[in-house]
Structure formats: structure tokens, C-alpha cells
Amino acid sequence: xxxxxxxxxxxxxxxxxxxxxxxxxxxxxxxxxxxxxxxxxxxxxxxxxxxxxxxxxxxxxxxxxxxxxxxxxxxxxxxxxxxxxxxxxxxxxxxxxxxxxxxxxxxxxxxxxxxxxxxxxxxxxxxxxxxxxxxxxxxxxxxxxxxxxxxxxxxxxxxxxxxxxxxxxxxxxxxxxxxxxxxxxxxxxxxxxxxxxxxxxxxxxxxxxxxxxxxxxxxxxxxxxxxxxxxxxxxxxxxxxxxxxxxxxxxxxxxxxxxxxxxxxxxxxxxxxxxxxxxxxxxxxxxxxxxxxxxxxxxxxxxxxxxxxxxxxxxxxxxxxxxxxxxxxxxxxxxx
Ligand SMILES: NC(=O)C1=CN([C@@H]2O[C@H](COP(=O)(O)OP(=O)(O)OC[C@H]3O[C@@H](n4cnc5c(N)ncnc54)[C@H](OP(=O)(O)O)[C@@H]3O)[C@@H](O)[C@H]2O)C=CC1
Ligand SMILES: C/C=C/C(C)=O
Numbered sequence: 001x002x003x004x005x006x007x008x009x010x011x012x013x014x015x016x017x018x019x020x021x022x023x024x025x026x027x028x029x030x031x032x033x034x035x036x037x038x039x040x041x042x043x044x045x046x047x048x049x050x051x052x053x054x055x056x057x058x059x060x061x062x063x064x065x066x067x068x069x070x071x072x073x074x075x076x077x078x079x080x081x082x083x084x085x086x087x088x089x090x091x092x093x094x095x096x097x098x099x100x101x102x103x104x105x106x107x108x109x110x111x112x113x114x115x116x117x118x119x120x121x122x123x124x125x126x127x128x129x130x131x132x133x134x135x136x137x138x139x140x141x142x143x144x145x146x147x148x149x150x151x152x153x154x155x156x157x158x159x160x161x162x163x164x165x166x167x168x169x170x171x172x173x174x175x176x177x178x179x180x181x182x183x184x185x186x187x188x189x190x191x192x193x194x195x196x197x198x199x200x201x202x203x204x205x206x207x208x209x210x211x212x213x214x215x216x217x218x219x220x221x222x223x224x225x226x227x228x229x230x231x232x233x234x235x236x237x238x239x240x241x242x243x244x245x246x247x248x249x250x251x252x253x254x255x256x257x258x259x260x261x262x263x264x265x266x267x268x269x270x271x272x273x274x275x276x277x278x279x280x281x282x283x284x285x286x287x288x289x290x291x292x293x294x295x296x297x298x299x300x301x302x303x304x305x306x307x308x309x310x311x312x313x314x315x316x317x318x319x320x321x322x323x324x325x326x327x328x329x330x331x332x333x334x335x336x
Contacts, residue, residue, distance in 0.1 A: 039069030149174030157225030306330025
């Protein structure tokens with residue numbers, strides 16, 4: 001018998017999540033049935049959607065997120081012992097899973113697939129640049145913004161898991177890239193390491209005038225990770241037929257009431273903007289295509305990845321709160 005531990009959400013979050021909203025539960029795993037595999041978790045992801053989805057789920061629930069585990073025991077010949085596997089089983093140290101069909105577009109409960117061939121890169125990328133955040137950046141940006149060389153792209157949450165990839169993909173596509181992030185260190189990293197043309201600390205600058213100075217010719221594509229007034233300012237400076245991919249609104253995830261922001265209709269109408277929200281599950285059937293391209297860009301040095309690693313299963317909550325507070329540069333991951 002294997003003893004396992006998992007984090008269970010037992011209360012709805014009220015503002016910033018509290019440790020007392022969770023409980024660590026210990027339990028014994030049953031013997032494997034045909035088709036099942038036993039995984040030992042190595043890497044667990046902490047992401048903003050863990051906060052954003054909380055109010056829509058019946059409690060208590062096991063804290064979902066992506067994780068990379070290694071097969072310890074198997075009753076599925078496709079997954080021999082030692083195979084590295086990505087699942088959506090989240091914050092647990094051991095888990096029994098089997099391959100499950102997920103309907104495209106649906107919340108991926110039970111999603112299980114072999115870690116993509118990372119060609120020697122760290123398996124942690126399976127929850128980051130070559131995982132859900134990677135394909136969010138890849139499909140969300142390329143499909144919805146349809147960037148053209150020479151265009152100006154703005155991305156918020158620019159130093160995070162998704163934003164740092166979006167900006168670099170925009171550079172690969174020949175665009176001018178402006179990022180907004182929450183510290184001078186992050187901005188320096190974006191400009192000096194990742195090749196952003198300009199990075200602006202949204203906590204310090206006047207976004208209206210700083211963006212006007214950085215993009216006097218206007219903005220063609222906006223990848224929106226944060227929402228709020230900052231997004232209204234950026235959308236207000238878009239060019240005719242600009243495209244906006246609305247990926248998230250982390251600036252308000254912990255707010256009890258949605259904040260007010262400047263209305264967008266005048267810009268949308270007179271600039272004929274196309275604004276589209278998305279959830280990355282919609283491209284589930286194409287994730288492997290995205291993974292292949294992302295690995296190839298990373299291996300060729302065109303795409304740089306950074307991780308903010310917290311060590312220890314017991315530290316998952318701290319890592320989660322730290323990410324929401326902006327402690328991470330690149331992808332926030334926990335090594336179990
Ligand atoms: N639609 C989809 O399918 C998906 C959407 N997302 C969304 O993408 C966004 C980025 O996710 P991800 O890359 O994983 O997370 P990040 O790695 O970017 O981490 C979250 C970051 O959000 C920033 N942040 C926190 N509070 C605020 C605030 N009040 N205003 C502006 N920025 C803030 C912090 O950076 P800083 O220091 O810059 O403030 C923090 O580091 C989120 O909105 C998430 O919900 C992610 C995956 C899929
Ligand atoms: C899958 C993630 C969704 C958001 C909104 O973060």
C-alpha cells in the first residue's frame with residue numbers, strides 16, 4: 001500500500017487565499033486496476049487559474065493543477081515504469097491515473113499524457129513553457145492576434161509564465177514588443193535577457209504617457225493577462241483593426257467586487273478592434289503541435305525560459321501566494 005498526500009480546498013477563497021482554506025489529507029492508495037498507473041510527483045504547477053476557478057467549483061475539491069510524475073507501478077503497457085507523465089491531478093505526491101478522453105474545450109479533469117520529448121530540457125518545462133502556459137502563449141497569441149512583422153505588440157504580465165513567452169514569440173515573428181511588469185528587475189530582465197524593445201514597470205510609470213512614448217505609432221496587438229484600468233489604457237492606444245487576445249485578468253482575481261475601469265466601446269467602435277477571450281482548453285487537440293514548435297524554439301535559443309522554483313510539497317501554498325503577489329520571474333513551479 002502506498003500512502004499519499006493531497007491538498008484539498010475546503011473553503012471558498014475570500015480575497016487573498018489563506019492557508020486555512022486548505023487541508024493536507026493523507027490517505028492510502030488502492031491496488032492498481034487494469035489500465036492504471038501509479039505516479040510519484042516530481043513537479044507541480046501553481047497558476048493564477050487556481051484562484052480564478054475557485055468560486056465556480058463545489059467544495060471541498062482536490063486542488064487541481066498540472067504536474068509531472070514518474071510511473072512507479074503500471075498496469076498499462078503504454079506507460080512502463082520510469083515513464084514521465086503530465087496529468088492535471090495537481091497538488092498530490094502520489095496518484096493513480098489512467099488515460100482519459102477529454103472533450104475539447106472542457107475543463108481537463110483527468111487529463112493524462114506522456115511528457116513531450118523535451119530533448120534533454122528539464123522535465124519541469126512540462127508544466128511551463130512546454131505545458132499549458134506554453135500553449136496558452138503560442139495559440140492565444142498567434143491565433144487571436146495574428147501578428148505581422150513590423151507591428152507593435154503589447155503584453156501585460158510580461159515577466160510571467162505566459163507573458164514572457166508571448167513577448168518572445170512576438171519578437172520571433174518580427175514585431176516590436178512592449179511589456180508591462182511589476183518591478184524594475186523584471187523590466188530589466190525583459191529588455192536585457194529576452195530582447196523586449198521596451199519594458200515598463202506598471203507600478204511606477206504613468207501608463208498613458210509611458211506607452212505613448214514607447215509606441216508613438218500606436219499598438220496593433222495586445223495580449224491581455226491582467227485586465228483592469230491598465231488594459232483600458234492600452235486598448236485606448238490601439239490602431240485601426242487592432243487585435244486583442246484576452247487571456248486573463250489577474251489584477252482582479254482577489255477582489256471581492258469587480259473594479260470599475262474606463263469603458264472600451266469608443267475605441268472598439270472607432271478603431272474597429274477585434275477583442276476575443278479564450279481558454280486554452282479550446283486547442284487541446286493541437287497542444288502537441290504547439291509543444292513541438294516551442295521545444296524547437298527553446299533548443300535553438302530563440303525562446304528563453306525562466307523558472308521560479310520552490311522546493312517541498314509542504315510549500316505549495318506559499319508558492320501559490322507568492323506567485324499571485326508577483327514573486328516569480330518566469331514560471332512558478334514546485335519541486336516535490
Ligand atoms: N485563458 C487561458 O486559457 C489562460 C489564462 N491564463 C492567464 O494568464 C495570466 C498569466 O498567467 P501566468 O503566466 O500563469 O502567471 P504569471 O507567471 O504571470 O504569474 C502571475 C503574475 O501576475 C502578476 N500580477 C499579480 N497581481 C497583479 C496585478 N494586480 N496587476 C498586474 N499584474 C499582477 C504578477 O507579476 P507582476 O510582478 O508583473 O505584477 C505575477 O507574477 C493570468 O491572468 C492567467 O489567469 C493563464 C493560462 C491559461
Ligand atoms: C486555463 C486557465 C485559465 C485562466 C483564466 O487562467
